[in-house]
Amino acid sequence: MGEMEDLDVIECTRCPDLAACRSRIVNGVGPADADLLFVGEGPGANEDEQGEPFVGRSGTVLDDALRDAGLARSDVRITNCVRCRPPENRDPSKEELENCREYLEREIDLIDPTAIVTLGKVPSEHLLERDVAVTGEAGNTVDCELGGQTRTVLLSVHPAATLYDRSQEEAFEATIQRAADLAGSGGQSTLGSF
Numbered sequence: 001m002g003e004m005e006d007l008d009v010i011e012c013t014r015c016p017d018l019a020a021c022r023s024r025i026v027n028g029v030g031p032a033d034a035d036l037l038f039v040g041e042g043p044g045a046n047e048d049e050q051g052e053p054f055v056g057r058s059g060t061v062l063d064d065a066l067r068d069a070g071l072a073r074s075d076v077r078i079t080n081c082v083r084c085r086p087p088e089n090r091d092p093s094k095e096e097l098e099n100c101r102e103y104l105e106r107e108i109d110l111i112d113p114t115a116i117v118t119l120g121k122v123p124s125e126h127l128l129e130r131d132v133a134v135t136g137e138a139g140n141t142v143d144c145e146l147g148g149q150t151r152t153v154l155l156s157v158h159p160a161a162t163l164y165d166r167s168q169e170e171a172f173e174a175t176i177q178r179a180a181d182l183a184g185s186g187g188q189s190t191l192g193s194f
Helices: 002-007 016-021 045-050 057-068 094-111 121-128 159-164 166-182
Strands: 036-040 077-080 115-119 141-146 149-156
Touching: 002 094, 036 094, 036 121, 036 166, 057 159, 057 166, 077 094, 094 121, 115 121, 115 166, 121 141, 121 149, 149 166, 159 166
Parallel strands: 036 077, 036 115, 115 149
Antiparallel strands: 141 149
16 A cells, blocks of 8 residues: 555645645546556646546546447546646646656656557646647657657647547547556457457
8 A cells, every 4th residue: 555655646735726726636547557548738627626537528448448448437547747727727837846756757657558648738748848739640659768768759739629520429439449558457348359
């Protein structure tokens, strides 16, 4: 149980604006030995209220795609770049992302996933430390240095993108299927085993 406790941030005031307006720190959820680690941008209103990442409409889209790929939410770890909700659901600032990076890298090191799936532009750019055209690069894997180790990062559009632009659904679902395949879990999907 000690390892799971090491994953949680209990108290933090590195970002005074976020600490002042949050309801709670939203830590990652899922097994400490998950093969897949999904990384979003930061908590929204639902997540801030419930204390868990991806519990709103985006979470439903993610859960459905995981199920279609033969995975359950309880099979994967889900976290965010920042653990406190930015006011008005704005993007986290560069400083806020950097303030929280140590927590994210510690989580990555402890989980030691087969693949990290970035959900959207902000986490993709934050982890890869470069500009990312996420709609064009979705489904691509990139090996990058994180926490002193080479990690496989799979780029994905954000689940919410599928709610506002239905043309993103196929790419999103294909990326989640690719994640399941990378983790060796894709055999249970409706696409069959290889």
